[in-house]
Amino acid sequence: MAAQARRRRKRKGGSSKSERKPLWRRALRATLVWGFALALLGAIGLGITVYMTARELPTFGSLRSSQHGQMIVVRARDGTELVSLGPSYGKWLTYNEIPQVMTDAMISVEDRRYHSHFGVDPVGVIRSLMVRLDTGQWKQGGSTITQQLARNIFLNNNRTFTRKVREALLALAIETKFSKDQILELYLNKVYFGGGAYGIDAASRKFFGHPANELSLAEAAIIAGLVKAPSRYAPTADVDAAVARGKIVLEVMQANGKIDAQQAAHVDLNTVRTAKEKGQNSVRYFTDWALPQLDFLLPDSNEPIEVWTTLDVGMQNAATAAIKANVPGGAQGALVSIDRDGAVRAMVGGTDYVTSNYNRAVNAVRQPGSAWKLFVYLAALEAGYTPDDVVHDEPVTIQGWSPRNSGGRYAGAIDVRTAFAYSKNTVAAQLGNDVGFGTVASMARRFGITTPITTVPSMVLGTSEVRVIDMARAFAGVSAKGRAVEPFGILRVKNADGDVLYERKPEEGALLVPQYVAAGITDLLQSAVTTGTGRAAAIGRPVAGKTGTTSSNKDGWFIGFSSGLATAVWMGRDDAKPVRGLQGGRAPAGAFAAFMRHAVKDRPVEKFDTELKLPEWQLEPDDEFLFGDPDDYYFVDEDGNLIEPGPREPVNPRRTVPDVDVQRGGATAPAASGTETPQAANDDFLERAIGGSGDAPAPADPGLRPAPNPDVPVFRP
Numbered sequence: 001m002a003a004q005a006r007r008r009r010k011r012k013g014g015s016s017k018s019e020r021k022p023l024w025r026r027a028l029r030a031t032l033v034w035g036f037a038l039a040l041l042g043a044i045g046l047g048i049t050v051y052m053t054a055r056e057l058p059t060f061g062s063l064r065s066s067q068h069g070q071m072i073v074v075r076a077r078d079g080t081e082l083v084s085l086g087p088s089y090g091k092w093l094t095y096n097e098i099p100q101v102m103t104d105a106m107i108s109v110e111d112r113r114y115h116s117h118f119g120v121d122p123v124g125v126i127r128s129l130m131v132r133l134d135t136g137q138w139k140q141g142g143s144t145i146t147q148q149l150a151r152n153i154f155l156n157n158n159r160t161f162t163r164k165v166r167e168a169l170l171a172l173a174i175e176t177k178f179s180k181d182q183i184l185e186l187y188l189n190k191v192y193f194g195g196g197a198y199g200i201d202a203a204s205r206k207f208f209g210h211p212a213n214e215l216s217l218a219e220a221a222i223i224a225g226l227v228k229a230p231s232r233y234a235p236t237a238d239v240d241a242a243v244a245r246g247k248i249v250l251e252v253m254q255a256n257g258k259i260d261a262q263q264a265a266h267v268d269l270n271t272v273r274t275a276k277e278k279g280q281n282s283v284r285y286f287t288d289w290a291l292p293q294l295d296f297l298l299p300d301s302n303e304p305i306e307v308w309t310t311l312d313v314g315m316q317n318a319a320t321a322a323i324k325a326n327v328p329g330g331a332q333g334a335l336v337s338i339d340r341d342g343a344v345r346a347m348v349g350g351t352d353y354v355t356s357n358y359n360r361a362v363n364a365v366r367q368p369g370s371a372w373k374l375f376v377y378l379a380a381l382e383a384g385y386t387p388d389d390v391v392h393d394e395p396v397t398i399q400g401w402s403p404r405n406s407g408g409r410y411a412g413a414i415d416v417r418t419a420f421a422y423s424k425n426t427v428a429a430q431l432g433n434d435v436g437f438g439t440v441a442s443m444a445r446r447f448g449i450t451t452p453i454t455t456v457p458s459m460v461l462g463t464s465e466v467r468v469i470d471m472a473r474a475f476a477g478v479s480a481k482g483r484a485v486e487p488f489g490i491l492r493v494k495n496a497d498g499d500v501l502y503e504r505k506p507e508e509g510a511l512l513v514p515q516y517v518a519a520g521i522t523d524l525l526q527s528a529v530t531t532g533t534g535r536a537a538a539i540g541r542p543v544a545g546k547t548g549t550t551s552s553n554k555d556g557w558f559i560g561f562s563s564g565l566a567t568a569v570w571m572g573r574d575d576a577k578p579v580r581g582l583q584g585g586r587a588p589a590g591a592f593a594a595f596m597r598h599a600v601k602d603r604p605v606e607k608f609d610t611e612l613k614l615p616e617w618q619l620e621p622d623d624e625f626l627f628g629d630p631d632d633y634y635f636v637d638e639d640g641n642l643i644e645p646g647p648r649e650p651v652n653p654r655r656t657v658p659d660v661d662v663q664r665g666g667a668t669a670p671a672a673s674g675t676e677t678p679q680a681a682n683d684d685f686l687e688r689a690i691g692g693s694g695d696a697p698a699p700a701d702p703g704l705r706p707a708p709n710p711d712v713p714v715f716r717p
Contacts, residue, residue, distance in 0.1 A: 194230025371548030421532030
């Protein structure tokens, strides 16, 4: 019994010793146990996730045949291919067909441990995390080739933690389902190299003009260097940047033992010839403007399509040459040519698309100068003025503003036609003030000006900024005899099977101004070319147009039309600094003539319709048209009883109506007569009817203005 009691006490003593183990040991043991358990559960969960993801992945054949984006072939109106846009995939190369130099270059620069990792490179991940902690941003890639393939096929390029996790899971799944050779084959045939080229064959054909199986070491180095930043290192965009990046690829290949020092020394990247890219100059200004119209014409779709446009290849080449040959040094130029139905036949947005793809023809807004007078005179003609009406070129002040003519000379009494032909600023100011500056602005809106318009007096000289395409549209409206013209660039669209998805139907624009107004402004525009400031735009057939020059020679314009084709030309600097010697009647008019000689050479010569077929309200034989025949009037006495007029002697009807003084615009007293016919209306009524004020003479209504006084001298060129 005693022995058993001792043994029990001994066991109790041992138990108490165990319970007194340090806390840190117990915590470490628990951490290890639970950490192992959680890691095991995490590994099992990850394995299940990767397995399930791998099961859901498409087959190798499906991934091989899949494409991204929409392929668009753009054609001119005659079917000539202008440019192919969207993704280009070239020929699919199997792993054994891919040149070894291409494989070595890509692995060296993008994933040197490609053959040793399982889809995610732990070393790269740690390096990326360290950079993230140091800078606060994801600057270091760390993505393997497999991760890049997963991102290109299944994800986007957002730099978020969630996307990186999904990318890693997909990479693990891809490595589970496909071999290393299959993954590399998919990657090299699908990775994006810029300019719409997907895969090494498309890139090789685009940048070097031959298939990828003919790639040299130097060319492979340049292509491998594109993956990091395709737009920055593309040899067609920046040769120096592409060569510099290619040298880095060669250095990495040498460091990784893929090439030796002798091979690297014999590679001269500066001798690599790049293929001339088709359709990358002025035609792209047009396609950049026209193709967004597809968003409104077609439903959303990724199927390949062919787009027939309104562009005329010959006209486009002539427009490009005309701008380059005439634009002053250091300046830019733009041209838009529109048919009377609205079809854009040529568009040049700058001197060189590769250097600057900013489209000045549709995006830039510049002051039009005197070319704006088109709207001033349209408003005046609609209000009743005619080309033969007398106006006065003399100093004038309107609301504190005193316009001056170019050269500071004044011609005195001239007709409207001469004032327009010689671009008299004082006359434009008077006409604008007469019809109303708001009326001029409304006329500009009517003819398609979309930019803001001021209504201060100086607006008549073109101080409101406009777009080149809008001015071309306005003059095309005049060419279309006063009908609205809506510029368009797409004729029809077909899918890969040849089915027509869209086809434009011809439609007649709304009438903007009466025929006599369109005829009158055409008369004025033709005079500006034959005898006025636009003489340099003459091409040996009828041309109507207007020059425009802004202050300090910052902008030069010529806009006109002939044989149904309206063309606007602008020149100036992008920074709006003065251009020495730039005037609308010189370089822009010369470019217009050079282009139009080619553009209309196969079109029939058209004589302009300048005959003024005025409406009846402008054709009254005399003032009886307003007041009627006095014999038709009736009279009543003070009690309202009708008094029949008795027989009267024939008299001159004008003796009962005040004559209008053409020069003063007021009324003169009726001539005395011993046998005066009873007056049909009192003097107050007559004063109000002819616009008189009683004390001071009132200006005559433009719509009722008589023909010019033959005694007033009229200056004609």
